[in-house]
Amino acid sequence: MKIKALTLTSVVLMGIVSAPSFSADADKRIRFDGFPDFDSSLKVILPDFEKKTGIHVDYLMNNHGDHHTKLTTNLATGSGAGDVIVVDVEKIGPFVASGGLVDLSKKYGADQYADRFAPYAWSQGKGGDGDVYGMPVDLGPGVMYYRTDIFKKAGLKVDDVIKSWDSYIAAGEKLKKIGIQLIPSAADVAQTIIFTTVPEGEGIYFDKNGKSVVTSERFVHAFQVAKEIRDKGLDGQILAWSNEWYEGFRKGTFATQLSGAWLLGHLQNWIAPETSGKWAVSHLPNGIYGSWGGSFLSIPKQSKHQDEAWELIKYMTTNRAIQLKHFATIAAFPANVTTYDDDMFKEKIDFLGGQQARLLFAEVARNIKPVQPSKGDHIARSIIFENALMEVLDENKDIKTALKEAERLIKRRTRNL
Known part of the structure; x- marks a missing residue:
């Protein structure tokens, strides 16, 4: 030393x-x-x-x-x-x-x-x-990172892509035609919808009275959008923080990643510094604001x-x-x-092609609504994303059935909290 x-x-x-x-x-x-x-x-x-x-x-x-x-x-x-x-x-x-x-x-x-x-x-x-x-x-203000060079090659304009989840999926179909995946994992889309559409004053998985809400329309819709992306072959089925994920950023095998503002530091410092100038950030699709x-x-x-x-x-x-x-x-x-x-x-x-991205991050941060944390959040998160969602995406399980089973499991595991 x-x-x-x-x-x-x-x-x-x-x-x-x-x-x-x-x-x-x-x-x-x-x-x-x-x-x-x-x-x-x-x-x-x-x-x-x-x-x-x-x-x-x-x-x-x-x-x-x-x-x-x-x-x-x-x-x-x-x-x-x-x-x-x-x-x-x-x-x-x-x-x-x-x-x-x-x-x-x-x-x-x-x-x-x-x-x-x-x-x-x-x-x-x-x-x-x-x-x-x-x-x-x-x-972690939630944003969409996207490859500007790939969007240009596919004839995509970011404002059109993020208008709705339908337009986001349509962009994925165009990208597929040129051999590019829309996103590493469809699961990220489900997570984004679940995390960013919480009724004000309530929690992600539980309402203000501690009752599970995982069978609500919010979860059903999130699973449906993710399932459509998977069924159409638009995601790479790549886990975050895996070597394949890192390589995807470096080689441009996927065009977008939904994440927090913090991803910028990882991308430019060690994951894919050689891709500097090829990325930009936008709001999340469908006009939503959320924390990541x-x-x-x-x-x-x-x-x-x-x-x-x-x-x-x-x-x-x-x-x-x-x-x-x-x-x-x-x-x-x-x-x-x-x-x-x-x-x-x-x-x-x-790294973001000269974009003044921090202004966007700040705007998102100012517009995120409070979410009430619950003591059973870590249990519910594990059951929803590691069990129920994977069963739907990988095993073609019925969405409502998967969510009902998840709710029963959440109630059992949080009973004594």
Whole structure:
């Protein structure tokens, strides 16, 4: 290790500790538990935080899945968690319901910062009591990435393609004629519809009274559109984050991907940097606005340094300059709406052919409606997307039958929550 790397921050990455060459005050040392690419951001923002506060921050990074599995155990046993933890939007509901997180409203007056955040994200960080347990740190405004060169070759105009799901599918049929897939997986379309057409004030899988809604027209329609795409041979049946998925972006085997704004960082930094200038982004099809991911910062009750942990959370979320630095470093879209008038948002993005895409991301973020998280969300998500949808797409199971069976399973598995 180079001498200049021995900073105030000790790095704990993938379980490997690189200890600093000094002994810090234990009362001023905290640990941050997260997943990549948070480590890249922390390397940039922590030196100033440590200098200003005297609080030293170690960090532990595990991959997304292992991180949340570990936290589930930590919160259940009351030990082992960091002082600040990153929680994905899909897990914030069950983690809050576990009772293992500090009430940031009661202890630190977090509600005073509500106006600084996208309303839908602020709502997601709340518990059933209306108090805040997770401070939003980044968002995933939903957009459609598309290959401009492939669209031109197929004679497609993006505004026509996204008018409706019918026009999106029609575009897929044109693309098929030139040997290009519309999208890696039809399942992404079902997910998009399910996530973006939630009645205001309700949850994705449960209504405000905790009753399952997975047999509703919203789910039926989502499955129908995805099934039509699959039946017409318009998707590649490619799983996200697989080697085939990466290769598809690099080789242009599919023309669109529905995702969050954060995908830009992955595409330009490591998945397909050689395709720079061939991509652009648009609104999602059918005039819908929706979120595709997002992260929260919370403090486990088991933390012995809660006040110091709050200082770091406040620094990373309420501070405009730090939110912008987080954005510039890893393309994690700011949850703090006070950043959206910064000149950074007007910058042309070379990877997207000079498009001022951040303005579009901000517009989407402002228009997303709040969705009520539920403690059974993680169970319902698994059953819907890993069981029911796959049975419909891969095994030709009747849609309504699959959803009714999924609902029975969800009720059984969430009965004791």
